Amino acid sequence: MRKLRLANLPTKIERMVRWSAEKGVNIYIKRDDQTGSEWNGNKIRKLEFAIYEARDQGCDLLITCGGIQSNHCRATVAAATRLGMKAAVLLRIEEEPPLEGNYFLDRLMGADVRFCTRPEYGNNRTEIMEEMAQNYRKEGYKPYIIPEGASYDVGALGYYHCMKEIVGQEKEMGITFDTIVVATGSGGTHTGLTLANMLLGYGKRVVGMAVCDDNAYFKNVAMQMTPGALNYLVEHGEIGREQAEEFAAKVSPSDFEYIDGYVGVGYAKSRPEELEHIKRIAALEGIVFDPVYTGKATYGLDCELRKGGAFEESNNILFIHTGGIFGLFPVSRSFRLE
Numbered sequence: 001m002r003k004l005r006l007a008n009l010p011t012k013i014e015r016m017v018r019w020s021a022e023k024g025v026n027i028y029i030k031r032d033d034q035t036g037s038e039w040n041g042n043k044i045r046k047l048e049f050a051i052y053e054a055r056d057q058g059c060d061l062l063i064t065c066g067g068i069q070s071n072h073c074r075a076t077v078a079a080a081t082r083l084g085m086k087a088a089v090l091l092r093i094e095e096e097p098p099l100e101g102n103y104f105l106d107r108l109m110g111a112d113v114r115f116c117t118r119p120e121y122g123n124n125r126t127e128i129m130e131e132m133a134q135n136y137r138k139e140g141y142k143p144y145i146i147p148e149g150a151s152y153d154v155g156a157l158g159y160y161h162c163m164k165e166i167v168g169q170e171k172e173m174g175i176t177f178d179t180i181v182v183a184t185g186s187g188g189t190h191t192g193l194t195l196a197n198m199l200l201g202y203g204k205r206v207v208g209m210a211v212c213d214d215n216a217y218f219k220n221v222a223m224q225m226t227p228g229a230l231n232y233l234v235e236h237g238e239i240g241r242e243q244a245e246e247f248a249a250k251v252s253p254s255d256f257e258y259i260d261g262y263v264g265v266g267y268a269k270s271r272p273e274e275l276e277h278i279k280r281i282a283a284l285e286g287i288v289f290d291p292v293y294t295g296k297a298t299y300g301l302d303c304e305l306r307k308g309g310a311f312e313e314s315n316n317i318l319f320i321h322t323g324g325i326f327g328l329f330p331v332s333r334s335f336r337l338e
Contacts, residue, residue: 001161001236002056004048006079007035010165013173013318018284023305026316028177029287030166033294033323038078038105041071041323042182042189045158046150047079053154054144055083063132064146065090065125067268069292069327072149072186074102077111086141088112090129092121101330151188151221153228159192160233166318167202177204179314183297183322184208184258185267187221193320194222194256195229199239199247205314209297210260212267218260219253226251259310262300268292268327274299275335278328290324291331 011034016027035044054062062080066073066089073089080087089106093115097103106113116128125148133143149155163180170176180197184190190208197204208218230244239247264271270291277299278289289295298319304310311317 001157002049002052003157004052004055004079004083006039006048006082007044009035009045010169011035013166013169016285016287019281022284023302025305025311025314028175028316028318030318030320032162033321033325035323036078038082038109039075040325041075042159042320043072043075043150043323044079045162046155046188046192047075047146047158049154049157050146050150050152051079051083051085054146055085057142057144059085059142059144061086061088061136061141061143062146063088063090063129063136063143064150065092065121065129065148067092067292068097069102069268069330071102071290071293071322071324071327073111074105074326076146076150077106077109081109086112088114088132088136088143090114090116090121090125090132092116092118094118098330102326105326147186149186149188151186151191151225153225153232155188156192156195156225156229157232157236159189160196160229160238161192162320163193163196163202164200167200175316177316177318179205179207179311179317180320181207181209181297181301181317182320183211183293184218185211185293187218188225189320189322190218190258191222191225191229191256195226195233198251198255199233199243206257207310208256208258209300210258210263211293211296212263214260214263215258218258219256222256223251223253259300259304262296262303264296270295270331270334275331277302279335279337287321288325288328289321290327292327293322293324294319
């Protein structure tokens, strides 16, 4: 495979003993929060493919974007710096941000930072990053733009291969996960998992727990990403051209499953009940979730299991911990820790 080898792989899978007993179902966790230190989380799996392509094209500068506490931006900066490349990030803000969490690490590791407002980010981030690229070209750099969350056809390969890793671990552990759950913010992680599940015939249920936007939005994102991902899989020798064409002709939005009822008050905005859930699981299992992604996703999973909802037919659930611990510290004062 044409990829870098940066992440600590394979990440281990553990059973969450007390949470499982409480809910009456087997809940396991895949520790993608342990893919590294500076680049911990799910983004590095995607970046191994994205940055390989950038370097293969002779690029020496990475440009990407995200919120002020973006895990993806921090991981991109860390990986670029480790590889001797320059990094520039476009960060969405509502006011002058304090120097903390992921943003602090971006600056600590030498990233160039440009800010934009929420409307500018929503409507013009691609144009702004291209403008940044043009300016860097004038300085003699050869930039490569990585979309938000590395959620594009190249990045999706990271979690296509993660699904293969999971299946290999199932054989080692002597267990089969019927349901895989992951937080979904930009769509690439869930898309890669689902494509592998379908193309390789694993027969699992892959559920994306939305932390922003809605079901229709993510289905559209997955469908947009699929053709390019299929082309890359063919080029990498993972599947044949005929198989890719047959799959492309029959895949539909309904093949991608999301639950969007737990976005709460909005992306990167926490409700007291979500923070209380993070606190409860931390005290129960010694595992820490972040407030933006995994906290909301597992809060939704917990609620559905409690009310006998979407997961009532699941027996062995695997939740993929996508990291984000640095984003927890900026909201530490919001927790009630009596």
